[in-house]
Amino acid sequence: MVKAMVRLALNWLEDETFFSICSRQHVYLCSIDSAATSEWLFGTTKKYVHDFNYNLGALNKLTTHWGTPESIINEHTIAPFFFSFQSKKNVLAAKEALLGPRLGSLKYRLGLLTNRFGAEHPLKACIACMVCDRIRVGVAYWHLSHQYPGVTICPVHGLYLRESTKNRQWSGQFEWLLPEEEDLLPVPRVETTATTRKVLEDLVDAIIGLSSFGCQRVFDPSAVNAVYRTALAQYGERRSGQEAAASALWLHISGLQAYQPFSCMPRSPDEAVTFLRGLVRSPRGHVHPLKHLTLITWLFGSVAAFIKLHDQIVNSYTPSKKVSPGLVSPVNRVKEINSSSDEIFKAARRPKILKKDIRAAILLRLSQGQSKYSLCEDFGITISTINKLMRSEPSVANAWKEKTISNEKFKRRSIWENTVKTFSKDSAKQIRCRLPAVYVWLYRNDREWLTSRLRGLPNGRIGNHSAVDWSKRDLHLLEALKSTADNLLKSHELPLKKKQIYLALPRLVSALQKRQAYGLTRSFLQEITTSVQKGSGSASAGGSTEAIQSS
Structure with missing residues (x-):
């Protein structure tokens, strides 16, 4: 009886995705709808996704021979493709999210929402693989090697892969399904060198x-x-x-x-x-x-x-923090300044009573901000003697402190300015990393000056929304939409249906989710999906976007 129950769950096929075996299970169970299969698999009828398969920790116990949740992630999902350039901490967090009942911000943390490649991963299939699969195992299924983002050619047959129209952002509800020729988009008509x-x-x-x-x-x-x-x-x-x-x-x-x-x-x-x-x-x-x-x-x-x-x-090799040959490290320059101006006086001398002329000379040079150690060298006295002398003359001590800080400000400001000139393209963060000690000193003792200089440096942000030319993107997308519309008008009439356009130009959907952008593209899309050419009740097949615009 137990063995019969175990056979309720199917076995893996070669190069099969987790979504694929679940879809075959859906057919095997003769479920009324996809929600029924989801409940059998995970104990819940909530909406699912086909690319990042989560809630694996709640899988039906009858599927234990499918492997552990981690082995399913590693061997039957596209998730490992995104792990290599992440930290170990992020990989562990991603796997925990895939085990849990919700994805959360996983796609953002993996960089899918900020890199313009898109967070949607349409199902893809190779026509030749489908034929071979039906001959070999009796059913066409989704191959893992086809589903990775960026895979456009079947690694076995060399044919261009065809994207499915199912389980898309614009296609309606989620379905457990297997590849069928009628659900696949035609191969893009592109002259490939x-x-x-x-x-x-x-x-x-x-x-x-x-x-x-x-x-x-x-x-x-x-x-x-x-x-x-x-x-x-x-x-x-x-x-x-x-x-x-x-x-x-x-x-x-x-x-x-x-x-x-x-x-x-x-x-x-x-x-x-x-x-x-x-x-x-x-x-x-x-x-x-x-x-x-x-x-x-x-x-x-x-x-x-x-x-x-x-x-x-x-x-x-441990990547070195040293600068390029021929350039003096600003951090080393700070150390040289400190060591040359405040050289440690190692010779032990006994405190002595100072004569009036010597005392006056020391006080004068202290008021000018001269280093204590240089005075020790010049007059053959100890630091203790100088400190006692300064305590007895508070005005001199204050003058020495102000002068010393002024000198240090000048030195560190010079180092900062010279480094900015040398690395003129660096951002504030990069300059700070080159001069950590100088930055800390200026932050504590000369913050107002430092803040004013930081404002004039590049912010270092490349991408996101800081340097995006939305007008240029709008023109590129409009050009692609016009080309797509021209191809569709060869076999369809105006007004075109949005679904037809989304099928032919999948990236249009994700782009238009940026509601404040793509004004020209939106206007043209509205025109070709709601308007017809003037002078006729409808546009005949074979029209063009030029005719639409002229009307």
């Missing part, structure tokens, strides 16, 4: 390789940064070198924009400069893995070559 095809294939291999690596361990952020900088050193370290590297990168990826989710890739060498700087600056989280893989496949050809260099640095 041999060079772009090779880039896409290299990215597919890199994505799958990175996913395997993410199941084992994570990269060291400092080592990643060091590998990038070492590889890019061939272009030079000055601004001209950065621009040359960015131009070469742009030529490498210029054909990717026609494919999802690479439509956000740089469209000019200037945008490539910003893209590149975001990867080679100080290590930070919330960077989409596809950004890293774009750079890795360009510089190293494969993830394996990158991992080899990364491990060499981790095993034999």
